Each structure stands twice: as C-alpha cells, then as structure tokens.
Amino acid sequence: xxxxALFIVTPGTEDRALLTLQTAEAAKEAGVxxxxxxxxxxxxxxxxxxxxxxHEIETELPRLGIPYSFLRLPKFLDSNLSxxxxxxxxxxxxxxVDPNRASSSVALEDVGKVAAIxxxxxxxxxxxxYTLISDHFTNNDLVKAFTFALGREIK
Numbered sequence: 001x002x003x004x005a006l007f008i009v010t011p012g013t014e015d016r017a018l019l020t021l022q023t024a025e026a027a028k029e030a031g032v033x034x035x036x037x038x039x040x041x042x043x044x045x046x047x048x049x050x051x052x053x054x055h056e057i058e059t060e061l062p063r064l065g066i067p068y069s070f071l072r073l074p075k076f077l078d079s080n081l082s083x084x085x086x087x088x089x090x091x092x093x094x095x096x097v098d099p100n101r102a103s104s105s106v107a108l109e110d111v112g113k114v115a116a117i118x119x120x121x122x123x124x125x126x127x128x129x130y131t132l133i134s135d136h137f138t139n140n141d142l143v144k145a146f147t148f149a150l151g152r153e154i155k
Contacts, residue, residue, distance in 0.1 A: 003027075005034040005119045010057065017056040028066050034122040036115060037061060039070040041104075041131050062127070069118055072131040077105040080142060087146060092155045099140045104133035 006027045010016045024035055043058055045051035061068055083093045097103070114132060118125045146154040 001030050003030065003032050005036065005122045006032045007115055007119060008035060008037040010038045010054075014053075017053045017060075020057050021060050024061050024064055024066065028064050032066065034119075034126070035061065035066055035068045036118050036122070036125075037068065037070055039072045039129075041072045041074055041133065043072065058129075067122070067126040069122070069125045069127070070129045071111070071115060071118070072129060073106050073111060074103065074133050075105045076111075077107045077134065079105075087150075087154055091153060093139065093143050093146065095139050097139055099143075100138050102136040102138050104136050106132045106134060 006023075008020055008023050008027075010020045013019065020037060024037070027035055037057060039054045039058055040050050042048065042051050043054040046055045058070055080093075083095075086092050086094055110132060114130065118130075143154050
C-alpha cells in the first residue's frame, strides 16, 4: 500500500506469465496506480516459448484496468561477462549461438535508467510499449571487439 508505480521484472521461470500476472493483480488490490513490466521484442512470435509467455502477459495485464507500460528487452549485453574466465584464461568466447548470426542486446545500466525515467514520470507513459535494443552485432563482432580491447587474439 502507498506505492504509486511498480516495476515488475518478469522472473526467468516457465511460469513467468502466471507469476507476473499474480503480482499485477496483487498490485491492483494494493492500489498501485501504474505498472511497468518487462517483456521481450519477440513477443509477436507466439509459437515460441518466450513469445507465448510474454504474449500472455502483454494481453492479460492491460485487462486488469491499471495503467501500464511494457519495456521490451533483448538479451543483456552484461551476460557476455559470463565469458570472463574463458577469455582471461583461454582467450576464447564460448557460445551456443551461431557466431555469424546478428542480434541485439541491451546494457542493464540502460534498462535501469529508462525504467527510472518511466517510473518517475509514469503519467507520461501510460499504456506505452518501449523496445530497447542496440545495433545488431554477431558473436564474431564481439570477439573482434574483445581482441581489440585486450590487445591480443580472442577466438
């Protein structure tokens, strides 16, 4: 109670839609005036696991009647830090993604800044959807950037 705006960071579980919507319902009961919820840019791909889950969230949350916004986020740039040890010790980046397939990402710091702007001025963002993405790049591009930044070959 006493909270005007709520940021729901959807959990990384298979029941994320259920948990997100239950949180939104509880927020409504508590008198929250605005909800900002995380979604994904591929929400229209309802035949995919993530697409179907986030489509449910983006379809059902507005039906609660609370003003809202969605913040659609791709993979996090910061996740590349999971390669820190293999880069340091083996000069290699491990990934299950095709090294030539371009994709975009977003830095967590940027997500925080955008969320803060929306939440502190939520009346200007009612029922809006924002997609945050970087320029597209491949894992090969990422490896080249690490090679340049570190001054040694990374594979």
